Amino acid sequence: MVVRYELTGTALADVRFAVSPLNELVLSLRSRRDPGRYPLHLPWVRRTRAAFEQLDTEVLEALVSPRNWVPDFLTPQPLSPLTRFDEELARLSATPAATVRQDLLATYGTTDRIPGVLRGREAVRRIAGALDDYWRRCFAPDWPRVRAVLEADVTYRGRQMAQHGLAAMFAGLTDRVRLDGGVLEVRTGSGSRWSGRAEQAMTLVPTLWTSAVCVPVSPDGLSTVLYLARGSATVWESAPPPADGALAGVLGAHRAALLQRLEAPASSTELAHGMGVTPTAVNQHLRALRAAGLLVAVRDGRSVLYRRSDLAEALLSSAVSPL
Structure with missing residues (x-):
């Protein structure tokens, strides 16, 4: 399926990169739901399994749908390569109830398929609490090495854009992304198919938890493309042995x-x-x-x-x- 962004106004001239700790945290739940689809992360999943099982797993496991989608309000558009987790969690906690309902429906398809634990007035508070605990117990200790891979990718993409131009940079993300004139085409494996107009900056977000590329579930979401970070296969590699x-x-x-x-x-x-x-x-x-x-x-x-x-x-x- 193909998602198309029509880049209008300043969107084409104002492509930017950002790093999101919250995006990485939420998308990492995919590797716990279906470890076989993310074999590179098996060492980390195994190492943190005991800590994860002590968390609010009822909520955390419900955040990933059977289609491997997560609601858009859990992966907000990051503001810069220096985005902090506590800032993003505060934004998530302030999400209007109407937006939460809309995003859950877009993710799960029908109201009756939305897990009960994600419904109700206290759902966002419980989700935020569960994610905060997950961050502290399982993710924060490894965030520096994850961030290093993501920031190195941003540096590399910026160099490609400066040397070879915008179209070549987009093409280098993955063979599923193509810039044709003012239209950015993204071929996803999720079944998403829609077209939208990017009135503001297009934000590109490297991630370790996608097979190639992913986009927001809803066409009403902000103009964001998440792509597999260069060097992601090295993230859990041990440091080289000490020199002789x-x-x-x-x-x-x-x-x-x-x-x-x-x-x-x-x-x-x-x-x-x-x-x-x-x-x-x-x-x-x-x-x-x-x-x-x-x-x-x-x-x-x-x-x-x-x-x-x-x-x-x-x-x-x-x-x-x-x-």
């Missing part, structure tokens, strides 16, 4: 770890996100390694990619080879 003691003793632990991580070319921004440190700190180490002849720098558009030199490859090889 002798090599770390010569270069320092951080620089030795950088050399190990540069098995494939990467930018300083990508390295910083992957290692959980600031770009400034990474750049200092990269300059020192390059000055020692251990790195080669190659410009890629406006960014610089670093790779190991032959000397570094030989050094790493000798560090792990038996004498």
Whole structure:
């Protein structure tokens, strides 16, 4: 099925990116309802299962429909790449009752299919409480690594848009998205089929919990497209093993770890996100390694990619080879 956004006025010129902790929290419930559809997240689902079972699972499990949809009021359009969970939860708690009813009906199809736990005057309060507990017990400890992947994607997409233009950036999100003139076409696997007019900025939101791309359930929703974040397959990977003691003793632990991580070319921004440190700190180490002849720098558009030199490859090889 195809969803079409007609980008009018400033919408075409004001495409923006945002990151939403609430979106990620709510959409992660999909991996609990149907773990087999999200195999990349099985390590996290297993690790947090015991904590999840102590929560208000009656409400949390009801938030994902049999079609794997969630009501739009639970995934509000984020305001920026720096959106905070507490801010979004406050917005959710203030959702008008009429909007809640409309979104639930759009998600579940008919009134009798809406789970009873989601009905009534106290439903939003209970939903907000359940999500807050879910965030604190299961999600907040891992949010920094999730956010790192999402922010790295936003940086990459911004670079693509600056270097190659808007249409190429959209096409790079997934083969299910295409910008044709002033119309953005999104082919979803959910069965959604509608057309809408984007009068305001189109917001693109990277997520870890979609197969390719998803959009709001209702055409009355804000102009938002959620797409699978680049690098999502790495989110639950363990950090690389510590550098060999002798090599770390010569270069320092951080620089030795950088050399190990540069098995494939990467930018300083990508390295910083992957290692959980600031770009400034990474750049200092990269300059020192390059000055020692251990790195080669190659410009890629406006960014610089670093790779190991032959000397570094030989050094790493000798560090792990038996004498």
